Each structure stands twice: as structure tokens, then as C-alpha cells.
Amino acid sequence: MTASQPIIQLKDINKSFRTQHVLRGVNLDVPKGCTTVIIGRSGGGKSVILKHMIGLIKPDSGQVIVAGDDISQMDDRQLNKARRRFGMLFQDAALFDSMNVFENVAFPLREHTKLSRAEIADIVAEKLAQVGLPGVEKKIPSELSGGMRKRVGLARAIALEPEIILYDEPTTGLDPLMTDAINRLIADTQERLGITSVVISHDIEGAFKIAHKISMLYEGKIIAGGTPDEIRNCDDPVVQQFLTGRAEGPIHVL
Amino acid sequence: MLTRPFEIIGRKTMSSLSEAGEIILLLFQALLWLIRPPWRPRLLFKQMEFVGNKSINVVVLTGAFTGGVFALQSYHGFSLFGAESLVGSTVALALTRELGPVLTSLMVTGRAGSAMAAELGTMRVTEQIDAMYVMAVNPIQYLILPRVIAAVIMLPILTVVADFVGIVGSYIVGVGILGIDEGIFTAKILEYLEFNDIGMGLIKAGVFGLILSIVGCYKGFYTYGGAEGVGRATTQAVVMASVMILAADYVLTAIMF
Numbered sequence: 001m002t003a004s005q006p007i008i009q010l011k012d013i014n015k016s017f018r019t020q021h022v023l024r025g026v027n028l029d030v031p032k033g034c035t036t037v038i039i040g041r042s043g044g045g046k047s048v049i050l051k052h053m054i055g056l057i058k059p060d061s062g063q064v065i066v067a068g069d070d071i072s073q074m075d076d077r078q079l080n081k082a083r084r085r086f087g088m089l090f091q092d093a094a095l096f097d098s099m100n101v102f103e104n105v106a107f108p109l110r111e112h113t114k115l116s117r118a119e120i121a122d123i124v125a126e127k128l129a130q131v132g133l134p135g136v137e138k139k140i141p142s143e144l145s146g147g148m149r150k151r152v153g154l155a156r157a158i159a160l161e162p163e164i165i166l167y168d169e170p171t172t173g174l175d176p177l178m179t180d181a182i183n184r185l186i187a188d189t190q191e192r193l194g195i196t197s198v199v200i201s202h203d204i205e206g207a208f209k210i211a212h213k214i215s216m217l218y219e220g221k222i223i224a225g226g227t228p229d230e231i232r233n234c235d236d237p238v239v240q241q242f243l244t245g246r247a248e249g250p251i252h253v254l
Numbered sequence: 255m256l257t258r259p260f261e262i263i264g265r266k267t268m269s270s271l272s273e274a275g276e277i278i279l280l281l282f283q284a285l286l287w288l289i290r291p292p293w294r295p296r297l298l299f300k301q302m303e304f305v306g307n308k309s310i311n312v313v314v315l316t317g318a319f320t321g322g323v324f325a326l327q328s329y330h331g332f333s334l335f336g337a338e339s340l341v342g343s344t345v346a347l348a349l350t351r352e353l354g355p356v357l358t359s360l361m362v363t364g365r366a367g368s369a370m371a372a373e374l375g376t377m378r379v380t381e382q383i384d385a386m387y388v389m390a391v392n393p394i395q396y397l398i399l400p401r402v403i404a405a406v407i408m409l410p411i412l413t414v415v416a417d418f419v420g421i422v423g424s425y426i427v428g429v430g431i432l433g434i435d436e437g438i439f440t441a442k443i444l445e446y447l448e449f450n451d452i453g454m455g456l457i458k459a460g461v462f463g464l465i466l467s468i469v470g471c472y473k474g475f476y477t478y479g480g481a482e483g484v485g486r487a488t489t490q491a492v493v494m495a496s497v498m499i500l501a502a503d504y505v506l507t508a509i510m511f
Contacts (some may be wrong), residue, residue, distance in 0.1 A: 056384055080390040087386045094381040098373075108389045 007164065007196050008034040008053055013062035015048060019146035022048050024220030026062070030164075030213075035190050035197040037207040039242065040217035041251070047091070049217065050166050053198065054086050055079045066164075084112065087157030088166040088176040093149040095156070101128070102137035105156045112160060127155040131185060151185070158189060165189065167199040171206055179206060186210050204243055208232070216242065218251070232244040268291040271280050277472045280394070284402055284468075297400040305366045305401075305467075306408035310415065317416035320353055321345055321423030329432050338432075342439040343446035345424040351511070352449045354417040356503055359409060359462035363495045367470035370401055371491035374474025375484040383475070398471045402464065409463030410456040417452065454510045461506060462499045469495040 006029035013026040030036045032052075040046050051057040052064050064072045071082050095104050105124045114204060115123070128134055131151040141149060150170060157165055170186060171179040171209040182208045186231045190197045190210075201207050207214055208228045215225040216239055218247045224231060231239065241249035324345045330340050356367050374397060386393040421443070428434045473491035477483045 051384075054388055056387060076392070080392075083390045086388065088385070090381045090385055092380060094385040096377075096382055096385070097380075107391075111389065111391050158277060 005032050006030055007067055009063075009065040010049070010052065011063040011065065013049075013059045013064070014053070015045075015057065019130055022220060023052075023059075023124070026217070026220070026222055028215055028222050028225070030196060032196050033040060033194055034212035035186065035199060036202055036213045036215065037199045037211040038215050038217055039201055039204065039207055041242075042202060044217055045220060046202075046217055047168050050088075050168055050198065050200050053166060054083060054088060084160065085163045086166060087160065087162035087164070089150065089153045089157050089168065089170055091168045091172065092146075093141075095144075095149055097141045097153055100138055100140050101144075101152050104141070104152060105137075105159055108156065108160050123159065124155075129161055130150070130189075131155045133180070147182065148150030149173050150174070150182060154185065154189070158193070160194065162195065164196045164198070165209070167197065167201075169200050169202075171201065171203050177229050179203065183210050204245070213215050218242075259281055262343075264349050276476075277468060280398070280472050280475070281402070281468050283394050284399045284471075287392070287399050288403075289501060294396070294400060297395075297396070298403055301400045302403035302408055304369075305362065305404045305463075309362050309365055309408075312359050312365060313412045313416050314419050316352070316357050316361050317349075317419035318423040320357060320416075321349060321420030321425075322427040324348060324353070324420075325424035325427040325432070328432070329428065332373035337505055339438045339442055340436050341428045341432075341434060342421075343442040346421050346443045346447045347451060348394075349420040349424075350417050350447065350455045352412045352455070352503070352507075354407075354420060355455045355459040355462060356417045356499065358413045359459060359466060359499050360397060360496055362405070362409065362412065362463075363466040363470075363492055363499065365482075366405070367466040368488050368492050370467060370470035371474040371488045372484055373469055374398075375477035375487040377482060378475060378477045379480050393475075398468075398475065402467045405463035407461050407463075409459040409466075413456055413459035414452075417455070457510070458503065461502060465498050465502060466495040469498065479489050 004069070008030035010026050010028040014021075015023040026049060028038075028049070038046050038049060048057060052059055052072075053066070055074065058072050062072070063070045066082055067085065068183060069082065071079060074082060086140050095101075096107065099107070102121075102124055105127055106120050109120045121181060124137065125134065128136060129135050131154050133151050133155070136144070136148070136152070141152070144152065167186060171182050174182065186197060186199060187210045189195070199207070199210065211228050213225065214228055214231045215222050216231070217223075218238055224234050224236055226234070232243070234240070241251050247253045269282045286465070316393060325341055328341050328344050332340055332344075374383070377397070383397075386396060425436075425439065429436045429439050470491045473487040473494070477487040
């Protein structure tokens with residue numbers, strides 16, 4: 001699976017925030033049509049990697065190649081064009097709370113297509129059904145539970161049928177049943193639409209369920225990458241400590 | 255040791271200058287979208303309703319009491335030398351030139367400017383602004399431009415309301431309670447109040463609308479640090495916009511009258 005053409009390539013990305021050097025030379029290939037999971041500690045810069053891929057954050061040095069073009073060098077107009085390839089599910093879904101569910105899912109359709117009202121309504125209903133929430137169009141985001149918000153966020157992210165979906169901690173803060181449902185949804189979406197997915201997670205069990213490729217971020221670098229089996233058999237003590245979830249080992253927890 | 259105070263003064267000056275630069279930059283970025291589609295009349299009307307219609311109550315109350323108390327105060331002063339007949343025109347001039355635009359803007363800053371900072375700040379910390387960028391929609395154009403335009407349009411209209419209600423308030427107090435002759439009261443207003451007084455006041459109101467909206471949007475748009483950050487942004491927006499309105503009032507008065 002990992003042999004296919006990379007659609008996103010991060011080359012030697014460095015990024016600092018004030019005095020904090022978060023990414024120290026990240027190199028990562030995201031293969032096309034697969035699910036890549038990036039694991040690593042909370043606050044370790046995983047979301048920062050994801051935001052580099054879609055141009056929300058620009059690297060201090062290094063390149064972000066998406067489908068052959070370096071998006072870190074683009075102006076606003078080119079960047080907006082490049083972003084149409086993407087859908088993104090934010091950590092807390094980032095639904096617009098001044099709009100109801102229908103308007104949230106319809107937002108990218110209204111902005112970027114010339115579809116009629118009826119066509120948009122059909123697509124919104126279809127996407128909501130795909131994420132298992134038919135008929136919630138009239139609800140407002142604050143009436144929804146965490147899991148429902150994430151699923152509406154996913155419906156919004158896939159509304160324009162993107163080539164790539166980025167998931168920022170899709171299962172954090174959900175109960176085990178909802179975690180499994182969301183993981184299954186990610187896998188289904190990937191299979192059905194044949195899209196490329198990048199998932200940020202520290203949920204190890206879920207990562208092994210959905211990933212074709214797993215990469216581990218540690219101290220600002222990607223220290224291991226490969227198929228789930230390769231990662232499971234990786235003899236790097238840092239990776240092993242993270243996979244088994246022990247507080248003692250080369251990673252200093254406290 | 256001796257240079258320490260200068261260091262502090264220098265740093266404060268630099269940071270406020272760079273903040274002023276950022277605000278002006280944000281304003282230009284927003285205004286650039288005036289000439290580029292898509293235009294969003296629905297968002298503009300929604301903001302006009304929020305800034306304008308929903309501020310009517312507070313503006314009417316402010317205007318009425320200001321006019322009333324001004325009539326009361328100036329009556330006590332003017333009666334010392336028998337010039338009670340000038341109460342109406344004094345109040346009318348002060349209201350249209352100064353108190354109408356300034357008090358209206360300060361009230362709207364507290365109501366709408368703070369809400370802009372809080373709303374955009376919440377959208378920032380909950381990643382809704384990032385989500386907009388990701389969906390290739392420019393949040394400066396979608397969120398900030400309609401608010402700025404709405405405030406520039408609505409503040410002069412609210413000021414007209416405040417001016418009118420204020421003069422009515424002074425009439426009620428002056429003629430109704432203090433017993434000034436109603437013919438003289440109105441005649442003196444018409445004699446001394448010129449169209450220019452009202453017009454200049456409305457220009458001021460437009461400028462104040464620009465200030466309160468861009469400051470509110472700026473503070474909200476660049477919020478960081480969760481719920482606490484939203485609170486800080488809101489407070490700073492109100493304080494900063496209020497001070498800037500008062501300072502701008504002096505400058506505009508010096509230029510115009």
C-alpha cells in the first residue's frame with residue numbers, strides 16, 4: 001500500500017512558536033489513496049503538522065509539496081485553489097455556531113458551486129445520512145453531543161468530495177462506542193471514495209484499525225514510519241514505550 | 255539602571271505603534287474586498303440590523319436623559335443672568351456637534367463593538383476561523399467587512415435618532431418642567447442650529463463607527479488563549495475603541511469647526 005505515489009510530502013519542516021521549537025526537521029510522505037495515521041504525544045506538534053499540510057501554518061523552513069506544488073510558497077489565491085482538494089475535520093469540529101446543521105454542511109457547497117437550492121438540500125441530506133445522522137438539518141451545533149458534532153463536521157468536510165481529508169484527533173474525548181463508530185466511519189469514507197486520509201491521533205488501538213501507514217512524531221521529528229505491522233515490530237524503544245503506554249522508558253513523562 | 259525607564263517607554267511605544275499598524279493593515283485588507291466579488295448583501299443587512307436596530311433602545315434612552323439633564327444644568331446656569339431662552343439652542347448645538355455622536359458611539363461600542371470582539375474571538379479559539387480558511391472562504395471578507403460597513407452606515411443614523419430624542423428630552427424638561435416659553439425655546443434652536451452642525455456630527459459618527467468596528471474585529475480576530483483570551487479581547491476592544499473615539503473626536507473637532 002505504501003508503495004503508491006505520495007500526494008503530500010513534507011520535506012525538512014522546521015517550525016518554532018516564540019521560543020518553542022516544535023518541529024525540528026519533519027520528513028513525511030503521505031501515500032495517495034491510503035489512510036496515514038500520525039501518532040505522538042499530546043502537545044507534540046501533531047496538529048501543527050496537519051495545519052502545515054493545508055497552509056494554515058507556514059513553515060520557518062522546508063517544503064510542503066501537495067500534488068507536486070509547494071503550498072508554503074503560494075499566495076492567497078493559489079492557496080485557496082489548492083485547498084479545494086482538501087476537507088478537514090477539526091478537533092472540536094469547528095462548526096459555525098451561528099448557523100444550523102444544514103447551513104454548516106451547505107456552506108462549502110454554497111461558496112464553491114453553482115448548484116440550486118434543491119440540489120444542495122439533496123447533497124446535505126445525503127452526506128448527513130452517510131455519517132449516520134439523517135434529519136438533523138434544523139438543529140443548531142450547541143444542541144449536539146460531541147460525537148454528533150464530529151460527524152456533522154465530517155459531513156461538512158466531505159460535502160465537496162475532496163481528494164484528501166485531514167482529521168485532527170477525531171476520537172479524542174469520545175466514549176469507546178462512539179470512538180469505534182468514528183473510526184469505522186473514517187475507514188468507510190476512505191474505502192468508498194478512495195480518498196487519501198491523514199489522521200492525527202493518540203488512540204493507538206484505533207490507529208491500528210484504520211491505518212495503512214503509521215508514522216510516529218517524537219521531539220519534533222518523525223522517528224518511525226511504516227505499515228501497522230512494521231510499526232508493531234519496530235524495535236525502537238520510544239515507539240514500543242508509546243505503543244504499550246508505559247510511563248517508564250526513554251520518553252520522560254513527568 | 256538609569257536607562258530602564260526609557261527602555262520601558264520605548265517598548266510600550268513600539269508595541270502600540272505596531273498594533274496601530276496592524277489595525278490599519280486589517281482595515282485595508284477588509285476594504286480591498288469592497289471591489290472584489292463575491293459581495294454579501296445578506297451578511298451586511300444582518301450586521302446592520304445587529305448594530306443599528308438592536309441599538310435603538312439604548313440610544314433613545316441615552317439621548318433622552320442626556321438632553322433632559324443638559325437642559326436642567328444649563329437652566330440653572332443661564333437663569334443666573336436671565337438667559338433661560340438660550341437653553342434650547344445650547345442643548346441642540348452640544349447634542350448635534352458632540353454629545354450625540356460621541357455618546358451614541360460609546361454606547362454602541364459597549365453593545366456591538368464588544369459583541370464583535372467576543373464573537374470573532376470565540377470563532378478564533380474554537381478554530382471556526384481556521385475552518386473558514388480551510389474551506390477557501392476568506393474570513394476577513396466574510397466576517398469583518400460586513401461589520402465595518404454596517405457600523406459606518408448605522409452610526410450616523412443612530413446619531414440622528416439620539417440628536418432628535420435629546421432635543422425632545424430637553425424640550426420636555428425646559429418647557430414642560432422648568433416653564434421656559436415654548437415659542438422662544440424652539441425659535442432659538444432654529445436660529446442658532448445650522449445644518450452644518452448636524453452634518454459634521456454625522457461625519458464624526460461615521461468615523462467613530464469605523465473605529466469601534468475595526469477595533470472590535472481586530473481584537474476578536476487575533477484572540478488567543480481560550481475563554482480567558484476571549485474575555486481579554488472583549489475588554490481591550492471596548493477600552494481601546496472608547497479611548498480612540500474620544501481622541502478622534504478632539505482631532506475631528508479641531509479640523510472641522
